[in-house]
Amino acid sequence: PPAPPADPLGALAPAPAEDAPVPGLEPADLTGEQAGATIRSIAEVEAVAGDKLEGTLHEVETTTLNADGAIIKQNVKGTLTVNNPSADDRIYDIDVLLDNIESTDIGGEHVSVDELEPSKNHTMSYKVNGKQMMTLRERLDTNPSRSQERSLSVAINEDPGAIAMELEVENLSTVELHDVVVTRPLAEQMHFEMVGGADLDDGVITWTVGRLQPGEKQSLSLEGTISVSSTKAIKAGKATATYNADATVSSMAFRELDAFCRGFTYMRVREDERPDNWKCQAIFENRSSFAVDLTKLQVRMKGSDDLLFDIHDVDQDVTPNGKWESEERVVMAQSEPDFTYELVYTVLPRAVQTSEGSMTLEEKKLDVLEADVEKSYSTGSLRSYRNQKVQATMKLTNKGSAPINLMRVTDDIPGLFEAPSADQLTIKLDGKALDDDQFKVEMVEGTTLEKEHRSPDGQGHTMTLTIGTRGPLGLKPKKSIEISYPLVAPDPSPANERVDAPARIEFSAERFGPICTREPTATPSVKVVHNRRNFSAGKQAIPLGGKGRYEVLILFENNGDTALSDLYINDVLPAQFEIKDWEMKNGDGKRDDVTMTSEDGEGGLHIVWHVPKVEKGERLEVSFDIKGSGEVDAEALNRFHGVHFGDEIESEDLPAIESEEEATDAEATEEASSDDVEVKEETAPAMKFREDMLLRVMEAAGIDVAHRDEFVVFAAGYDHDDNGYLKKAELEDAAKAWNEQHADGEEAPAEEASAEEASAEEAPAEESAEEASEPEAAPEESASDAAEEKACMICNTMNAADASVCSACGYTFTE
Template sequence: MVFRRKKEKKVKEEPARERISKPQPAEFLVAVNELHEFVLSAKGKIRNYDARGKFVIANNGFRDKIWGISVEIESTNIEGLENLIKIDELNPGDKIERNYTITKKKKLPIELELSIDTTPEQEEQGIAVVYGTDQSVKLQVRIRNNSEAKINEIVFRKEFPHANFISTNFSADAGTVNNYSNEIEWNISDLNPNTEAKLLIEGKVRSEDKEKLDLGSANLSFKAGENLAAVKIKSMESLVKNLFYIQKDEREEEPNIWDCKVIIENISEFPIKIMKLVVKESDNGKRVLDIEPDKILNPGEKFESNVWTVKSEKIPTFHKEAHISVVPIKKIAVLGNGTIEKLTLPVTSVQIKKEFVPNTVGSYRITPIDTNIEIINEGATRIKSLIIKDTIPSDFKPPKQEDIEVILGNKKGKEGITIRLEPNDYNPQSEHKLYIEILDIKRSFGTEFSSNKKMKVNYRMQAWKPKEEYSPYSGDIEVTLSTVEIGPRLTVRIPQEKLPKINVKHLRRKLTVGKSVIPGHEKGEYIITLIFRNRGNTVLKNIELIDKLPKDFSFISGNIEPQEETIDDGKILKFKFNEIRPDDEIRIEYMIRGTGEYKPEDAEILYK
């Protein structure tokens, strides 16, 4: 029988239409998503580190199921995920998810360190700031890729409390930097293995807190690929519908000679991969085809092998083996997201107090005055060394070195304290500068000058016949110090308007002392009145009015109770007063009784 081809009708050619693009193949997704969350100190030390992942197999197709799924996983130090995962079938829209944790984490693939210098003009790097002053600082951010794989999409964000930090300049040797109102964002697209990048931020800081300066926290995020994942896909196989057949054509002019070839059509919605084809003759097992095409077929595509020839009177039959699998879309991502603890700097804050006791003296008199100085550490740094520069005004005689006492807490300084006067004399006609220098406070006192501690300096000088027209007298004082936590050298002064003053008054004592004696109602009784009047311009302190009683008389009653003291010829009555101010008058009335005659001329009053 001869089959003839029908004559094709001529079809009228139509105008060309817009080409319709082929639909994209459906997705057979195999995903590994790992998240590394961490907390770092500003120096890069790991405070907390948690790593976990999710393994996902998903049929994202619309009509075809996938079956016979087998995934071999290579992993170490994880929990929650077996090394061989088998799934019978996945219908369109189905997925399998497995969560796992990474139990033994290696060090972070990325290293970060913040380094600040509060003394950029000095050789030594400073870490402390001074309270209430604007000062320049430099902040360096160093990011290093410690892994053997490239790290991508590195984003470093650093916030700055606006009141505490104002950036003035920034530069980076890699990536781009964006400067927002209170945040700097540094983006690095990729960082090669074992390389690092640096960002330098320059600005000014000001601390209104006496203990610490808060420069805000930071955030670091990055992405990496399969090389840094704890879970790796070693091999994977799966099946989907396809059309596999062998075409057998007997030659027209050579009967019993067959030209054969394998044809595979991808009739699914997924791409498939032909990895190996083996065809054997059924009757003798002769291998006629053994190839590894390593060929990917998208939906609708087909594969044809080379032709092989078989000589047979019968229609040849074959045994075939095909290794075909769905081509998965592998998405392996390692995400890192970390917080860098707040960057805080210790603050140096020192207060000085100074007082004179007494703070008022009489003119043209020699009067001792105690000078008391307090240096209070109100900050968080430890004071390492200091120099006190005190001023002793003219008309005041300086103390001797051995009479100057320096105390830290409750410990007196023993060694390493240098005291000197300029000029080096005790002439009260000249102003003097008193220097007290302590280069190693811990060695001198056996303790540190730490937060909230006080150092006291006490000495006695003498007002040397000062004149009222030069009043008030004062003495400047300043303290220059350095701290254990390196920072700017600090000089502290008491403002002129707050310096203690020594007032000089032309004080002269003028007083009136009187006594009256009146007989009482009964024989031997007498009413005594003592009067003391301060007519001067100075306060009289520690006053004792003293009256004598004859031997045969005793104190009966009075408006003020005296202290009595027995003497050979009678008694002494003492009336004591702490102070009597100018223009004040003291009046004491009391009754005595005795035998014999009380002669007023025998009575007397004493002022002590």
């Protein structure tokens, strides 16, 4: 500030009310001389008695960092405060000069305040950008055994997984930091062992660092475990560090801080004993409670440029209500000399620069690995000694919160199957096929996982499949990946009573992250069913009282391994006979679900009984009375005209199978065995089927029988299991497709169904059997031939005379 007026009493006169300065604290480009007092240390200032001019720069940092210590969000607010601590005296003409203001928005390096009344202060706020005193870093690793890369995924396992955490603080400033403390709350799933310098209390780690020298780093390493029981991502917690410093974050500092108080300067002049010699002394009186620092005093005699006194930065501070006296100087003058002087002083400044900071790391989430695995075979059972196909499917659904980027599949291929080739494998990620270079298939002999239920047919294979070879797989939560491939069982033996096909899938979110291992919720199992058809059938006509009356008994017993569907029992009555009553019984009584149809045909009345289902071990008896007249052929009356039936029905304890299903007709006569025929026409494929089943399907579908041969050729394309035999379901599929193809109403030309082709159709088994029953059609057999062999009543195959079971169909001969 400028020196006070020359009038010694002028400083004591109060200013007029209208000229009183208005307090304010604003940046100003004021010119003029400042006191230039040296900013002393707090200890030096405190050693001087009296009030001081208090100037404070205080900055508060609040920062959010990422785990590597880089700033995500920062807010540094500063406050410049000028305080008058005196209870009695005001200060005025206050000047603040600042250094290093570049990173602030304070507006200028010179700030002035007009005056401050006793016990008053004024503040000025500002902001700081681009400065940082300290940083905090954290390194989490959920798979510390792999040092290549840190990972942040965890797997749900029975045992807790390993986890490592390292905290690091670094002083980025040029001053010492003190009171450095790091706190780190832990997720409830985490458990760490404490080391020196760290304490754990109520789930919070407290690491007291203390002091950090410029550029110094300190770190804390902890190891522990993490237990995961839920698929929800785990919030790992936020680490926070705090610090204090005796400097500002922005590096801004006081260069000068000065103000005037009540004080004045005057000259004491007295004449020496020698005439015209005057002793002169400069005096400064402090009339306030402040300590005063005299920084400059220059005194001249009026009219002279020579300095009588040239004093800079007086060593002694002027205490409250004290005074300072200079040494005496002798001036020669004929009269009392007159002086001009310049005095610069200030209230002793007490300048403080401080900062405090708090930084918090962005919270990390630990994603959880979890998945459901399903493996299935398209069938659970296979027929013995038949080449069959099975479709294997494995599906993994991401049930966790972490993406699955790498998978390794270990899959047992049982020994009754041939090993699939790599090009038969199909892998779909969320319905879209993976590129071939994104997975790798390896096949080795021998199963790996299954130890007990293995196939005796061979040692099997282990398929190892790595998915994600080119790059991250990217299977997001709730999405699925499906692996499918065909298996061929070329010749399964009955010894395969139970064969298990386990699998294991290991998957991870990161290349070096923890691995989660899962197995299918249910292991597919197959068994070989060794079913063989075995039944007994026969017919006997018993004479009753009265001429031409007979009771007829027909027997059918299912001795096979499975139930039979759609049993048809056939019989032919000679033309001169008529049926009176009939009933069908089994071991439980009368069967009410049986229907009988009859129609006149060649050889007599053709009768068919339809039984929907015959259980395994079930015995059926049909009994009815007939009455007739005329000559009776006993052999024709006792001739059994055969049965035929549909598909075999597996028992309930067997799973559904997709192997080929065969149906067999059984006829007692020579013609009965012709129900399963091979189409003879050169234009037709070599395909087998049941003629009656074919005709029934065509009739149900509304297909004219005139198109039989064309339909047979067409139906050959619907042999789904490629076994050369058309089942009912396959015939129905073909009929449906036939009608769709001919839906435009166009019909095949009539000439395609020529009379010649129509005549090629084989007669129904019943008619053939009736024809065979006519005495004149039966060839005579010599007694010697009859003694050597006999014909089966069911399939007409010739067997040895002493055979008890038919070698072709398994029919049991009755005595």
